Amino acid sequence: MNTVEVQHVVKTFADKVAVDDLSFSVAPGEIFGLIGPNGAGKTTTLKMMMDIIKPDSGEVTILGEKLSEATKNKLGYLPEERGLYKKQRVLDTIVYLASLKGMSERSAEEKANRMLEQTGMLPHARKKIEELSKGMSQIIQFIVTTIHDPQLLILDEPFSGLDPVNTESSIKMVLDLRNQGKAVILSTHQMNQVEELCDRILMVNKGKAVLYGGIAEIKSRYKNNSVRLDYEGELGELPGVTDKRVYKTHVELFLDDKTSPQQLLEYLLSRGIIVNRYEIATPPLNEIFIKVAGESNE
Structure with missing residues (x-):
């Protein structure tokens, strides 16, 4: 009950x-x-x-x-x-x-x-x-x-x-x-x-x-096609990455519709990039709140 x-x-x-x-x-x-x-x-x-x-x-x-x-x-x-x-x-x-x-x-x-x-x-x-x-x-x-x-x-x-x-x-x-x-x-x-x-x-x-x-x-429902990455090395240009945000502890990489997180990870490792942390990014609840509130006011 x-x-x-x-x-x-x-x-x-x-x-x-x-x-x-x-x-x-x-x-x-x-x-x-x-x-x-x-x-x-x-x-x-x-x-x-x-x-x-x-x-x-x-x-x-x-x-x-x-x-x-x-x-x-x-x-x-x-x-x-x-x-x-x-x-x-x-x-x-x-x-x-x-x-x-x-x-x-x-x-x-x-x-x-x-x-x-x-x-x-x-x-x-x-x-x-x-x-x-x-x-x-x-x-x-x-x-x-x-x-x-x-x-x-x-x-x-x-x-x-x-x-x-x-x-x-x-x-x-x-x-x-x-x-x-x-x-x-x-x-x-x-x-x-x-x-x-x-x-x-x-x-x-x-x-x-x-x-x-x-x-x-x-x-999960509101996630972007993006990943969070903590790494060592030089990223340079990355295929399938449309945007990048740099934070103090990591970068967030935004992928195009044709690129999966697994494909990007395989590419990074093939380039010799040392990956300390790699995870699919989900937006903070505050960001979802602002988005949904805006949509429901339209």
């Missing part, structure tokens, strides 16, 4: 179609990327999943049923616009919000202390929220979102504003949840993190699905 099933969902506001016949699923133990330009319909989709707003038509099921109060306790939601009780102490805040998700005070406090220690935040447990830096506050918000062991975690721009250390701590927590069989939906503009973390993605634009599938499959 999929953790999330969204089927033919439509949502309009006045005369604007925010989400237009959107369908997708999210499996247990999967990090699923929901991406798209600003105003594409991502946040509206997340709000319908959380039952904050209702779809005009279509259906959303979470853990095999429509969202109920019992199901909501199995969800963790980290909104893009975050807020904690600034005058309250860190530990008290976590325990109180965990109790709203059905945890006892004792178990909430025990787990809060454990998670604070894991993230290096235990020395700040007695501080007020307003005494924390922005990055520290976001770590606390992340703990609040995950402390009740949700089956589904919905993260909207979770790493925005975090320094590298806190980003790494947050990423580790997300990966731990996936390894425990939880489903994670990640909505972000940071394509490098989507590429690093996500198993599958859905890209929406103007409320419609424009790209859906596994990261590796999508990158």
Whole structure:
């Protein structure tokens, strides 16, 4: 059973179609990327999943049923616009919000202390929220979102504003949840993190699905006929190569339609070129994002 099933969902506001016949699923133990330009319909989709707003038509099921109060306790939601009780102490805040998700005070406090220690935040447990830096506050918000062991975690721009250390701590927590069989939906503009973390993605634009599938499959679908080469020697003119881009660690060679990567490799070796690395190049996800967004705007 999929953790999330969204089927033919439509949502309009006045005369604007925010989400237009959107369908997708999210499996247990999967990090699923929901991406798209600003105003594409991502946040509206997340709000319908959380039952904050209702779809005009279509259906959303979470853990095999429509969202109920019992199901909501199995969800963790980290909104893009975050807020904690600034005058309250860190530990008290976590325990109180965990109790709203059905945890006892004792178990909430025990787990809060454990998670604070894991993230290096235990020395700040007695501080007020307003005494924390922005990055520290976001770590606390992340703990609040995950402390009740949700089956589904919905993260909207979770790493925005975090320094590298806190980003790494947050990423580790997300990966731990996936390894425990939880489903994670990640909505972000940071394509490098989507590429690093996500198993599958859905890209929406103007409320419609424009790209859906596994990261590796999508990158393969949009690949150029090009190779990445790290070498020693003089390349000179290469038959079948139409263009060349030089990077610090390698060159990317673009081939014509008649030349295969295997043919080029054989030619390089016959010329005595020392090949340290040779691989078929796939475009970064950010490049695909820009291409697909442009095509869907035409």
